[in-house]
Amino acid sequence: MGRGGSYPASYDYSNYSYWNIFWILLFAAAIFLIVRIIYRFGIKNTASEIPLNILRKRFAKGEITKKEFEDMKKELRE
Known part of the structure; x- marks a missing residue:
């Protein structure tokens, strides 16, 4: 059996990769909104x-x- 049990090697990290994608998308959306607000209200x-x-x-x-x-x-x- 070994250290990981009978699970495939990539199974241990699959849940984390979804969270990483979520945080990257959330961060990108926040940057996009900040830039949009600055251009809309900041440069008059x-x-x-x-x-x-x-x-x-x-x-x-x-x-x-x-x-x-x-x-x-x-x-x-x-």
């Missing part, structure tokens, strides 16, 4: 959302004239 005011940058983009596209651009820029800085 990026450089592309600054009003002056929006104004510059509108001027570059030709949506507003130079006079309108200068007036709006002056208004934003007040």
